[in-house]
Amino acid sequence: MYFAMNRFRVAIGQEAAFEAVWKGRDSALADMPGFIDFHLLRGDSVPEEGYTPYISKSTWESRDAFIDWTKSENFRTAHRSAGDNRSMYLSPPKFEGFTVVEGA
Structure with a gap:
């Protein structure tokens, strides 16, 4: 089993917008061979540093299954507008x- 995680430092005040992006995206993860599950996790805000931590966590049957996802058209489609949200x-x-x- 393989866990793929991305850690995000989301600017305080941008949490709702960040979560809306994730909830509204069409990742098609469930269509990928080897995909098991996905969770978006929110930590406690760190006001003195100006951010709320998030982790996107996906579980895969193997590292190879995850790598195949990163090379897929589904991956490119899901991440197409990732750069549009840099201000978050x-x-x-x-x-x-x-x-x-x-x-x-």
């Missing part, structure tokens, strides 16, 4: 990928 972020998203070593 304090910095670019940070990707992290993890392979399960042990689990119950």
